[in-house]
Amino acid sequence: xxxxxxxxxxxxxxxxxxxxxxxxxxxxxxxxxxxxxxxxxxxxxxxxxxxxxxxxxxxxxxxxxxxxxxxxxxxxxxxxxxxxxxxxxxxxxxxxxxxxxxxxxxxxxxxxxxxxxxxxxxxxxxxxxxxxxxxxxxxxxxxxxxxxxxxxxxxxxxxxxxxxxxxxxxxxxxxxxxxxxxxxxxxxxxxxxxxxxxxxxxxxxxxxxxxxxxxxxxxxxxxxxxxxxxxxxxxxxxx
Numbered sequence: 001x002x003x004x005x006x007x008x009x010x011x012x013x014x015x016x017x018x019x020x021x022x023x024x025x026x027x028x029x030x031x032x033x034x035x036x037x038x039x040x041x042x043x044x045x046x047x048x049x050x051x052x053x054x055x056x057x058x059x060x061x062x063x064x065x066x067x068x069x070x071x072x073x074x075x076x077x078x079x080x081x082x083x084x085x086x087x088x089x090x091x092x093x094x095x096x097x098x099x100x101x102x103x104x105x106x107x108x109x110x111x112x113x114x115x116x117x118x119x120x121x122x123x124x125x126x127x128x129x130x131x132x133x134x135x136x137x138x139x140x141x142x143x144x145x146x147x148x149x150x151x152x153x154x155x156x157x158x159x160x161x162x163x164x165x166x167x168x169x170x171x172x173x174x175x176x177x178x179x180x181x182x183x184x185x186x187x188x189x190x191x192x193x194x195x196x197x198x199x200x201x202x203x204x205x206x207x208x209x210x211x212x213x214x215x216x217x218x219x220x221x222x223x224x225x226x227x228x229x230x231x232x233x234x235x236x237x238x239x
Contacts, residue, residue, distance in 0.1 A: 013064050015057075018071075020111040023103035024078040030057050031071050032064035039119045041237035042112035045072040046105060046126030046133045048207070051082030051089035055212045056127075063125075066230050068237075069118050073108050075101055075133070093129060102136045109141040121145050121237040123165075125229060126152060128207055131170075138165045146236035148229045151206050154181040160188035166195040168232045170209075170225045172218075173202035199228065 014033055019026040030052060033040060043063050047056040052074040063070035076082045078100070079092050105124075112122045123146035126134035131152020138147040139155050144165040151172050155163075167189065171179055182198070189196045201208060201221035208218035209225060 010061050010065065013061055015061065015064075020073075020108060022073075022077070022107040023100045024097075026077065027104050027107065028052075028074040028077045028081050029071050029108070030060055030074075031069070032057075032061045033069045033117060034064060034067060037117065039117050040067055040069045041121040041123070041233070041239070042069040042071065042115065042118045043233060043237075044105070044108045044112065044122065044124040044126075044134075044137070045070055046124065046130030046137075047072060047075065047082075048127050048210070049090050049093045049129035050086040051076045051093070053082065053086065053089075053212075055210060056130075059127075059209075062226070063230075066234070068233065069112065069115065071108055071112060073105060075104065077104070102133065102140055105133055105137050106141045109137065109144055113143060119237070119239050121239055123147065123233045123237050125233075126150065127209055128152070138163045138167065141165075146233055148232060150209055150225065151175050151178050153178065154185035157184050157188040160185070160194065161192040163189075163192065163194045166232075166236045167197070168229065169196060169198045170229075171198070171200045172204040172206050172208050172221070173200050174204060175206040178206060197232070199225065201225065 045060045060070045060072040125148040127150045131149035134149040135155045139159045147165045148168045150170045204218040204221040207216040209222045
C-alpha cells in the first residue's frame, strides 16, 4: 500500500471521474476497474468524514486491482464536492442532510447493478464516517449483497432486520466510543438472523486503515483487515 500512489501508478487499471443520479441530484464519484471489457463484481467505497480524499481513491484502486468494479462516491457532491482542505471538508460533512446522504449512497447500488461492466453483484465498504454510512446502506438497500464497515457507527437496533447483506465488521480495540455500540448491534444481528462476522483488532485505534495518518495507522491490523475484506467480498459477490 502506497499512500502517495496516483492513477498513473496503476497502468493495469482504468480510472475516471463519473456522475450517477442520486437523491440530491448528480453525485460525483471516482470509478476504478481492471482494463478490458470483462464484467466484474462491484464495490462501493465510502470515504471518511474528510470527503473523497486521495487516500480513498487509492483504496478504490486497490479494490479494482483485486478484480472489482470499484466506485467511491463523493458525499459532498450536493455542496459542490470535496475541497482540498480536509478541515473544511469535515465541516461540510456536518452540513449534509443525513437522510438524503444515505439515499445518495444507496443510489450507487442501483447504478452499479446496471453498469454494463458490472456482474450485478454489489458490495459496500467504508471507513469511519463511511463505515457508519456502509451500515446505513446495508439497512436501506435490499439488493446489497455484502457490507464491510470499518469502525463504523452502528445502525439503530430496530433497523437491523432490514439488512439482507452479509456483514463483515471491523473494529479497533482502542476505539471505545464506537465499540460501545457493538453488543446491541450483535444482539440485533443475531435476532434478525443476519449473516455476520466481527473482528476486533487489539492495540489498534480508530482509523487504523488510513496509511496517510501516521498517528492512527496500524500496518498489521490494516493488512489483515484488508485481506479479510477482499476474501469476503470475493466470496459473497461471486456469481
